[in-house]
Every structure is written in C-alpha cells, then in structure tokens.
Amino acid sequence: MSKIPIIGGEIEPSQLGRALMHEHVFVRTPDLQEAWPGFMGFDEEAAIADAHAKLLAIKASGIDTIVDMTAPGLGRSIGPVARAAEGTGLQVIVVTGYYTYTDLPFPMKYNGAGKMFNNDPDDRFLVDLFVRDIEEGIEGTDIKAGVVKCCTDEPGVTPDIERLIRAVARAHLRTDVPIMTHTHAKSKRGLDQQRILREEGVDLTRVLIGHSNETSDLDYLEALLAEGSYLGFDRCGLKVDEPLEDQQATLVELCKRGHAGQIVLSQDRHCTTDWFPEELVLAVLPEWRHDFVQTDLVPGLLANGVTQDQVDEMMLRNPERFFSARA
Ligand SMILES: [Zn+2]
Incomplete structure (x- = not known):
C-alpha cells in the first residue's frame, strides 16, 4: 500500500x-441517540450541514487534509461523514481501532485472548475487525481506514487497554497502516504505549503519540522522541490540562532542540458532538477552534524563534513522511 485512502478515493x-x-x-453516542432520539439536541441532518460548512472553512483557511480520528466507540458513522466532506475539497482520512479509556464493550470483552467463551490467544477476533476496515472498507462502503488508533488515558493499561494496544499493533503489522494514539500526557501514558507496541515488534517511527501537547515535561517528551515516534501537538487551543502559554513554550523549546521533524499539529476539535452544547464549548474554551493552529499558534511560534521552515515541516512534510513510510 503506497497510496493513502481518503473519503472518495485515494x-x-x-x-x-x-x-x-x-x-x-462528528463525536456522537449512538447508544444514547437510539435510546433517546435527539439526545442533547443532536439532529443528524443539521449536523451534516453544520459540519459541511466547517470543513469548507477549514479548506478555505489553507488546510488540504484532516485526519478524522473518530474511531468506533466515539460514534464513527461513515455515511454522514462522507456527506459532510463531499464537495468541500478537503481530503479526509478516517480511522479504525477502538476508543475507550478502560474497558472494551461486552462482546469484545468475552471473546478473544484469554476469554472463557472464545479463547483465541492471538485475539484475531479483534484484529480482524480493524483489518476489515483497512482492507475491505468501513460499514459496507468502499471507504477504507488509513490509520489504526488506540487510547491510554489516566486509568492506564487496564487488561482491555492492553489487548487493544496489542490488537492495534497486529492490525498495523498485517496492513502497514500507521498507528496514532490518544494519551493522557500528564501520566506519561505514551511510554506505556511504546513499550507494548515495541513488544509486539512495531517500528516506533510508524507511531504517532497523540495529545503530547498536554504536558510541559520535556524529559517525557524527549523519551518518546528518542524512540523515533512522532508527537501529536494535536490538542492545540485546548487548555484543560496545561495552560496554552506553557504548551507554546514547550513546542518552541522542542523546535529549538531540533525536533520539528517529529512533531505534527492539530486541534482535536469536533464539528458537531452530543457530548456538550456548542455554546458552552465556545464560552468555556474560546481558543478551541478549528483555526487556532493557523491564527494563534503559528504566529506565536514565529514570534518566538520558530522558523517558517519548521512550521512547514510540522504541517506539510511530517504528515507526508509519516504516511509514506513503509516497513
Ligand atoms: Zn480526538
């Protein structure tokens, strides 16, 4: 596989x-939408129109590609995403994997490695689901996943999270699509992910450790970089775990130390969600916008000694290198 699958082709x-x-x-909760239609005011048609307008604005701001990191567990639903993206000119890469901080859903919990009802030590049950999205297509469409994702949050490596990381590693080794993660940076979860992925034989240069902007612990970030992984400064504009000034200062320092070639930028911002009302998001987290990287972060970096070439490295050349690398 040398081409990258996007919605609508490759x-x-x-x-x-x-x-x-x-x-x-979209970040949605299908269970709750099914039980209580319209939960949190979510209206699918309105959400598609709203997302379409936001994706058009992202494209107009000079962005060519986004990775939509909504995996199963976060309400991935490929039909509405494809409709929202259609005609925007924005290239959208979609993902497989599973989003959870602690436990897999019961059917996955009871089938697979070390399980009473279906004990497959290789956990092919789980791996095959991810590979199906990568090789055959998602939800019966011909849209294929270009990334495989796992999460390790504050609760750490629970038994199901360990299974998930190992299954993601095996799906990657079978298909060669890169691995991108969600971490809780303050508790250094990226190191746990690297350890388990390494045990599975993954080349850590094929791994992007997400949410690494949510700490100013340079020793932790240097340790991740030393293994060759990319760091996602991918929650820019979100100041829940770390003040924005500190996030920027950390990124400036990493660039000064010569690490711009291993860092990518993003915001982790949804277009529409049923997790919280948009008015409250805008009121509580006013900087968390789809244009924060270009309108706030990049000017701040340039004013503090980061070069335009380093910005281009992070936004243009690193994504290309990350997706074109093949084992
Ligand atoms: Zn995310």
Whole structure:
C-alpha cells in the first residue's frame, strides 16, 4: 500500500498538502441517540450541514487534509461523514481501532485472548475487525481506514487497554497502516504505549503519540522522541490540562532542540458532538477552534524563534513522511 485512502478515493502521500493530523467531524453516542432520539439536541441532518460548512472553512483557511480520528466507540458513522466532506475539497482520512479509556464493550470483552467463551490467544477476533476496515472498507462502503488508533488515558493499561494496544499493533503489522494514539500526557501514558507496541515488534517511527501537547515535561517528551515516534501537538487551543502559554513554550523549546521533524499539529476539535452544547464549548474554551493552529499558534511560534521552515515541516512534510513510510 503506497497510496493513502481518503473519503472518495485515494491519494499519493505527496498530495496530502497541509494537514491537521487529529480532528473530528462528528463525536456522537449512538447508544444514547437510539435510546433517546435527539439526545442533547443532536439532529443528524443539521449536523451534516453544520459540519459541511466547517470543513469548507477549514479548506478555505489553507488546510488540504484532516485526519478524522473518530474511531468506533466515539460514534464513527461513515455515511454522514462522507456527506459532510463531499464537495468541500478537503481530503479526509478516517480511522479504525477502538476508543475507550478502560474497558472494551461486552462482546469484545468475552471473546478473544484469554476469554472463557472464545479463547483465541492471538485475539484475531479483534484484529480482524480493524483489518476489515483497512482492507475491505468501513460499514459496507468502499471507504477504507488509513490509520489504526488506540487510547491510554489516566486509568492506564487496564487488561482491555492492553489487548487493544496489542490488537492495534497486529492490525498495523498485517496492513502497514500507521498507528496514532490518544494519551493522557500528564501520566506519561505514551511510554506505556511504546513499550507494548515495541513488544509486539512495531517500528516506533510508524507511531504517532497523540495529545503530547498536554504536558510541559520535556524529559517525557524527549523519551518518546528518542524512540523515533512522532508527537501529536494535536490538542492545540485546548487548555484543560496545561495552560496554552506553557504548551507554546514547550513546542518552541522542542523546535529549538531540533525536533520539528517529529512533531505534527492539530486541534482535536469536533464539528458537531452530543457530548456538550456548542455554546458552552465556545464560552468555556474560546481558543478551541478549528483555526487556532493557523491564527494563534503559528504566529506565536514565529514570534518566538520558530522558523517558517519548521512550521512547514510540522504541517506539510511530517504528515507526508509519516504516511509514506513503509516497513
Ligand atoms: Zn480526538
């Protein structure tokens, strides 16, 4: 596989252009929508129209590609995402894997490695689901996943999270699509992910450790970089775990130390979600916008000694290198 699957086809890595490497079109809770239609005011048709307008604005701002990191568990639903993206000119890469901080859903819990009802030590049950999205297509469409994702948050490596990381590693080794993660940076979860992925034989240069902007612990970040992984400064504009000034200062320092070649930028911002009302998001987290990287972060970096070439490295050349690398 040398081409990268996007919604509506596939592209060469050189066609990626400027990329936001971790965003979301929709983040939804299908269970709750099914039980209580309209939960949190979510209206699918309105959400698609709203997302379409936001994706058009992202494209107009000079971004060519986004990675929509909405995996199963976060309400991935490929039909509405494809409709929102259609006609925007924005290239959207979608993902497989599973989103959870602690436990897999019961059917996955009871089948697979070390399980009473279906004990497959290789956990092919789980791996095959991810490979199906990568090789055959998602939800019966011909849209294929270009990334495989796992999460390790504050609760750490629970038994199911360990299974998930190992299954993601095996799906990567079978298909060669890169691995991108969610971490809780303050508790250094990226190191746990690297350890388990390494045990599975993964080349850690094929791994992007997400949400690494949510700490100013340079020793932790240097340790991740030393193994060759990419760091996602991919929650820019989000100041829940770390003040924005500190995030920027940390990024400036990493660039000064010569690490711009291993860092990518993004905001982790959804277009529409049923997690919280948009008015409250805008009121509580006013900087968390789809244009924060270009309108706030990059000017701040340039004013503090980061070069335009380093910005281009992070937004343009690193995504291309990350997606074109093959084992
Ligand atoms: Zn995310």
